[in-house]
Amino acid sequence: MMRMIRKTGAxxxxxxxxxxxxxxxSVTVLREVLRPRLNIRPGIIKLDTELRSDFEITLLSILICLTPGTLTLDVSGDGKTxxxxxxxINDPDExxxxxxxxxxxxxxxxTR
Amino acid sequence: MTTTLLWVSLILLSLAILGALYRLLKGPSIADRIAALDTIGILLLSMIAVLGITTGTRAYFDIILVIGILTFIGTTAMARYIERGVVLESGDDGTNH
Amino acid sequence: MSLEMMEQIIEVVFAILILLGAVIAVISVLGLIRLPDVYLRSHAATKSATLGVLLILLGAFFYTWFVHDFFSIKLLLGILFVFITSPVAGHLNARAAYRSGVALWKGSVRDDFREAIKQERQLEIEEIKNRN
Known part of the structure; x- marks a missing residue:
């Protein structure tokens, strides 16, 4: 019971x-689009994830895709990257x- | 007042579709055109929702679902096509990588 | 305040929500037109369009609920469907673009993916060689 309450909260x-x-x-992206001169530094970064199951990775990549400014390009075959x-990008690690x-x-x- | 606001949004949405149409015709790569087509589908869907409430009928709401599904399937099929040159593939080991 | 006035105000609030969604859609299409490469364009297209569509469909949903007095489950399903499919479509499209060799914009600062793709291609080539 407690577990269910905790899950719902999560x-x-x-x-x-x-x-x-x-x-x-969204506001950030819209501001960048409306700025007269483009001042952006796009790029592709690597993210090593600790999530393991397919469901978690799918959820993470959908959430990343839905937030403007970031887009999942690919997931490596073993699902770790x-x-x-x-x-x-200001600072890739950040x-x-x-x-x-x-x-x-x-x-x-x-999920856990 | 409300009607005016709704009509203004309809006009804005049509302008947005025109802009996406420009990208569809101009787009240097096929992926650009697919993205533009996807956007047009999504904008059309929201336009139909607004049209439905301006005309006061709910008969149009079915079309929203249909256009949503068709847009998604179309985008997926075309993206797969430009990635590998086939839409449905059957590898001997069943993987798609 | 009379009930009629309340209804009027509610109507206008939802109409403004829809108008806001339309404005966001227009701005995101502006991004689709002026940004320099496919990946940046699909940021503008699939993402801000999502927010615009969310606002419009939510506005339409509440409008039909309060004004026409009709709880439209189809609009809710539409919102859910757009939310599930639009990131998948954006991801597939961008991945297909990268794999079919569309270059990144020259102002890009970093590309970690190129190495991974190179390795993958190498493995594939070796596999084909071994098979023959």
């Missing part, structure tokens, strides 16, 4: 966090750490 937290990310990064095209810290942790809380 799912709700994931949805809330996702909505926040969606709104914030995600290749992400990002719109504006971006990867940010995705790991937000989405990956929330997904883990839901």
């Amino acid at each position: 799912v709700l937290r994931l949805i809330a966090m996702f909505n926040k990310e969606l709104l914030m990064s 995600l290749y992400i095209h990002a719109m504006d 971006l990867a750490a940010q995705i790991k810290g937000s989405f990956e942790r929330a997904i883990m809380e839901v």
